[in-house]
Amino acid sequence: MRTIKLPDSIELPTILDPWDQQEPSGPDATGIYDFYKNLAKGELTTTKCKDCGKMNFPPGIICPNCLSDNLEWVRIPETGELYAFSVMALGVPMIIDTYAPFVVAIARFGEYPDDGVQISGIIFDSKYEELKIGDKVKWEVVEIQGPGEKKRYWYCFRKI
């Protein structure tokens, strides 16, 4: 009988890596690479439309409100307000589950909805019981190390 020998282990690409789209060029390039570039510089930014004035999130290469491509990158105001929060403990997506349980929240920054955003984020340094709706929070940039030498950036919230 013919046998087919498989390798001892099969390495799969990290298809579930939630930060896998942050490339300036190549097959994983994104038109909003500046979002990630700015994060690496410590800035949480998004695109704002120069024609209709709407601040959009997520950033894009056009404004979904008026379809203009006349956009500018703006810094999201650093302090905002806690809008809602809960805990992520079970059924946490892989990779992210390495730091569960954690508080997951929604906070508003700036003048939402026209000139501000309502975004999700993790709060690492507070327990659920220590938080209440309306608490002042700020965003801060997180460095994600690995796999290997790779360094990427994301953001989280912190109660002020």
Added chain:
Amino acid sequence: MRNVAIVAAGITKFGVREASWKDLVQEAGKAVFDDCPNLDKKEVDSLFVGASQPERWVYQTHVAPLVAELLGIDARRVISRTEVACASGQAAIRYAWLSIATGLSDVALVLGVEKMTTKFMNLSQTCMVNVGNREFDGPNGFTAPPFFAMVAQRHMLNYGTTKEQLAMIRVKNAKYGSLNPYAQFQKEVTVEKVLGSRMISPPLTLLDCSAMTDGAAAVILVSEERAKDLTDTPVWVLGGVQSVLHSHTVNQMGELSEWLGLRRAAQEFYSLTKLEPEKIDFAEVHDCFTISEIIEYEELGFCKKGEGGKFIEEGQSYIGGKIAVNPGGGLLSNGHPLGATGVRQAWEVVMQFRGEVPKERYVGGAKIAITHNLSGMAQLHHIMGYSIEKPKEVRFGR
């Protein structure tokens, strides 16, 4: 334009099944054809498959022709697979209705299926992050339980809804689920048991949440002319609507306790069908979490905005109350195999209208029913209406 009726319905047992995706398709397919002995399956000219993530859970795509093969169907008019996450099944029914009403199809099989439990449950659960914006909300661990927990938190803040009222939704749906032999969970529960079950995402406990489930359901829709030869108990389609308000990422959701997408869907639905909430005898709604059903009472107009908690507390959504909601046990009891859920709701409508359900969960004398599905983080809403009496006119909208 012509009237459309459901003439057959079939279902599999829902739950953690020792069955493959293909087994589930064949099981539900056989059940639906067994339910309609006068139909030769060669007459099926269209096939609509509701399936949310077969690519991720069973690594299979191009599933509509696969279903055709598994059931030996030579469809030639419309062969399609619909994907709108949790509402994939109802979307499939809606497109089948439209296709027959407009004359493109005559006999359509709609089959909804999902295989969600696998050897790698952490991988299966990770797939659920993709119904939200994977790039922007995904890295924050944003899946359904914490999202609907925040919806509950906002509803409690704005309207004074209580954890006990949330629990009462599960108590009602578990009561009816205990009378449904196809449901994943068939045990009655108490408010205390719900409140005391394991905390998942506060304020939601394990029993406030529906489960990841394997299951399939199927219905056959036909034109008015074909219906009379096939069954004495056709279930007539009154119409269906869908609504989304440019919303997928958290930033677009505004105030979480207000489901404007559903509010607009309900307006469209009542204007399309000329129905009013008071005329609906029972509703199968999308109770993916207990809080969802409370908000659905409000946005569907069963009660005033903010009074959904009071509505369940007064028992208004039990059989015999103002409107029976989820007499089949809902998603909370049946489990929620994404692509199958909307079709399972239609199956329940057929069984209720025929009186083929246990007496204790039978909505006697019911003439009009609706089904509602939301998908993802409540971004998109579907509503369909069914009647035991043939509609006098066929309506699509304005």
